[in-house]
Amino acid sequence: MSLRFLPVFSALTFFLMMLFSVNATAQSIDFGNDSSEWANDGECDDPRFEGDEMAVILLDEDTKRDATDCRAAYQAGDIRLVSSSIDYGDDTSEWANDGECDDPRFSGAGMAATLLESDRGHDATDCRAGVERGDLRFDTAQNTSQRSDGIYFGDDSSEWANDGECDDPRFAGEGMAATLLDEDINRDASDCRAGVERGELRYKGVN
Known part of the structure; x- marks a missing residue:
């Protein structure tokens, strides 16, 4: 040639x-x-x-x-x-590679029930998989006021947010909506936080 x-x-x-x-x-x-x-x-x-x-x-x-x-x-x-534009970090969390995202920068149905600040940026594989499936969203301007007593309430992206009832199935009590969907996990923050602070709801986690 x-x-x-x-x-x-x-x-x-x-x-x-x-x-x-x-x-x-x-x-x-x-x-x-x-x-x-x-x-x-x-x-x-x-x-x-x-x-x-x-x-x-x-x-x-x-x-x-x-x-x-x-x-x-x-x-x-x-x-x-x-x-592809998110810095997921690494997999050094104790809970990495367990099928749930433990990084508190994310929210959605694929999140772990308990979120710790120490896992921020340390559950890359699980969180990336959740975003690519469409189960998770990356919270670029995360509202830290949605945390109280160690509970991560998430955001208000549920269709039923701000209707006076908590639609997040991680909670229980007299302030809950009649129908609960997994897709509303971490997505009805204001209603659920208000119910907890009034003493009507308690955090039970995900079954």
């Missing part, structure tokens, strides 16, 4: 390797289905992703429900998983 063709050959090889890498990663992502109201509109509505081809308004209910749009944008390099 002539030496003058080596730079072209090397550039082509690099391009093909990068293309193969993107496609291989895309195959490992569970994009879900196209059951979102906004599926097949040319924008990705799945909040697990970020980038230029994302919809302006993102809803948790569209997680894994805009597969065609998100797969196309991902393969084109126009979006990326939100998890």
Whole structure:
């Protein structure tokens, strides 16, 4: 082979390797289905992703429900998983690799029942897996006022937040909603905190 063709050959090889890498990663992502109201509109509505081809308004209910749009944008390099921009830290927590996220910077149905500040940034594998499944959210501006007496109340992202009843199934008492869903764990902070402070609720953890 002539030496003058080596730079072209090397550039082509690099391009093909990068293309193969993107496609291989895309195959490992569970994009879900196209059951979102906004599926097949040319924008990705799945909040697990970020980038230029994302919809302006993102809803948790569209997680894994805009597969065609998100797969196309991902393969084109126009979006990326939100998890790729998070510094997850390491796995030095005592509770690392147990299937639950113990890092208090996150919230959602995949969280451990008891969260400690000492585990901040130390349960990387569990927390990354939860974000990529769509079970967890990274709390970039974590509200430390949502902690009381060692209890992490989370945020107010539940559909039923701020309705005067606690919808988080980690609690029990007369101030609880009639129907409790695991998806509301750590997501009805204000109602549950108020109930605990009034003495109507107690923290029981996750069954």
